[in-house]
Amino acid sequence: MPNDAIHGSSAEFAACLVATTAAPLDPASADAPQVLHWPGRRLLVQRGDTELAVRDLDGEGTEVRFPAPWPRRYGSVAVSPTGDVAVFAGVHALRAVDSTGAARWETRHGCWSAAVCTEAHASFSEYADDYYHGHADSGSAAFSSDGKLLWAHIRNYAGGDVKEEWLILDPADGTVLARAETMTVGSGSVHFPHPDPAYMGLTVLEGEEDSPVLWGHWDGAKLTVQRFVEEVLLAVSPSGEHFLTTDPGQWALYLHRAEDGMELRRLNAAEAVPPPSSEDDDRVCWDYEAAFPYDDTAVVGTEYHAEVPRHWCVDPRTMALRGRIAYPFHVSGSPRSAGQGAWYTVSKNQTTLHLWKLPHGD
Numbered sequence: 001m002p003n004d005a006i007h008g009s010s011a012e013f014a015a016c017l018v019a020t021t022a023a024p025l026d027p028a029s030a031d032a033p034q035v036l037h038w039p040g041r042r043l044l045v046q047r048g049d050t051e052l053a054v055r056d057l058d059g060e061g062t063e064v065r066f067p068a069p070w071p072r073r074y075g076s077v078a079v080s081p082t083g084d085v086a087v088f089a090g091v092h093a094l095r096a097v098d099s100t101g102a103a104r105w106e107t108r109h110g111c112w113s114a115a116v117c118t119e120a121h122a123s124f125s126e127y128a129d130d131y132y133h134g135h136a137d138s139g140s141a142a143f144s145s146d147g148k149l150l151w152a153h154i155r156n157y158a159g160g161d162v163k164e165e166w167l168i169l170d171p172a173d174g175t176v177l178a179r180a181e182t183m184t185v186g187s188g189s190v191h192f193p194h195p196d197p198a199y200m201g202l203t204v205l206e207g208e209e210d211s212p213v214l215w216g217h218w219d220g221a222k223l224t225v226q227r228f229v230e231e232v233l234l235a236v237s238p239s240g241e242h243f244l245t246t247d248p249g250q251w252a253l254y255l256h257r258a259e260d261g262m263e264l265r266r267l268n269a270a271e272a273v274p275p276p277s278s279e280d281d282d283r284v285c286w287d288y289e290a291a292f293p294y295d296d297t298a299v300v301g302t303e304y305h306a307e308v309p310r311h312w313c314v315d316p317r318t319m320a321l322r323g324r325i326a327y328p329f330h331v332s333g334s335p336r337s338a339g340q341g342a343w344y345t346v347s348k349n350q351t352t353l354h355l356w357k358l359p360h361g362d
Contacts, residue, residue: 011323013313018342018355024053024063027350031072034346035353037339038081038145039195044353045079047072054083057355067101070124073134075112078141078150078191085171087150089141091133092121094152096174105174107167110156112136118157139164142191143171144200149218151200153182153189166202166225168218178223182214192233194258195240203233203245211248215261228261229254234300235292238340242316244298250285253300255316265319269302272321273312276303289334291343292316297358299325299343301334311335313358327356 023033023046030048035057037043042057052066066086068077075090085104087096091112096104111117115132127133139153150171155164164186168178184204192201202214213233215226231245231254242264245254253267269284276284287301287309298314309332311325325335332348335356342357 012326013323014359015311015325015327015356016359017328018357019057020355021055021057021353023346023351023353024055025051030350032346032350033353035336035338035344035355036079037337038143038147038193039340041081042339042342043079043081043083045077047077052077052079052086054079054086056083064099066097066099069095069097069101069103070128074124074136075138076140078143080143080171081145081147087141087143087152087171089139089152089154090124091127091136091138094141094154094169094174096171104172107169107174107176109154109165110162112138112155137187138189139186140189140191140202142193142200144197145193145195146197147171149177149197151191151202151216153186153191153202153204164204166214166216166223168216168223178218180216180223180225182212182225183227184212190233192236192243194236195238199240199258201233201236201243203231205232207248213243213245213256213261215258226261228256229263232288234288234290235298235337237292237295237316239295241295242292244290244292244300244316246286246288246290250288253286253290253298253314253319255319267314267319267321273302273310276306276310287334289336291335291337293337293339293341293343293357297322299335304334309333 025046025048033046044055046053049071055063078087094107113132113136141152150169152167164182164184165179166182186204188205190203198218200216211232213228217224231247234244236243243256255264269286273284287304290300292298301311303309313322331345335343338344342355345354
């Protein structure tokens, strides 16, 4: 890639289409498809109200459907790297199920509802019709890169006080191996698996002003949690040496060293990106999602809501903007991580997912 910054220039880098795949579920009753990835493994995952579809993107394209224990608005879901177990992170419990819908284990926790609910509900049917449960906040969960650990962000009550915790569980039986308070008040959260299974990233969404990045390390006996910055975690590099964030105001991109969270450099949107052509946008903002497909290249978006969003190549070694991504057809939304050497976009109607890469040598 050239080394010059391109504020106002027309430098472009062609995106090569790797694959196109149709979303397995009807978007009318399902979330947009997404890609979960670990070293050497990519799965297409789509959550519907009654089932979860999981498709292998790297092998024979086999697909598995998991019956969902509750509708999609009641939480999030994690899938094992082998695609044989799904863990539904709900309002009141973490539940691991196999493809038949049979529960392998369940770990109950405090309610994510805004209303103070201290009941230990035994089943979803007990709160299925309650407004506050149906509009609750949520935690999240994710498998480590080797599938041997499950990390989960949950809520609990202690002595009448609400607290949020980060758990490490044995995904085989749900045994809690470690826990730590996050000192957060989240409305949602997102996990970011690290290539080293002993590490995990977590961004907790606390509102416009606060969204801390937490970095966890499990040495087999002790969980250590570092709270780095009030920023939103976007992506982890393929080597695991760095991660990329933006601030809640979306003013700048920040490159951090994963070892200790130190900020190494930053890139201000207003100084690097040409102004948007739309009069509806009064300033340039980085998107809340991005991809880190190569250790020397991140793919980051602006104007994700626009009819034609702009995606950019950023060199993390210098945090310089290299050029704009040129696609063979219009894409929508933000670029999202699809593992080493690739990123993905989802069509505006959420029926199609496209995998992309840069030409060899870029």
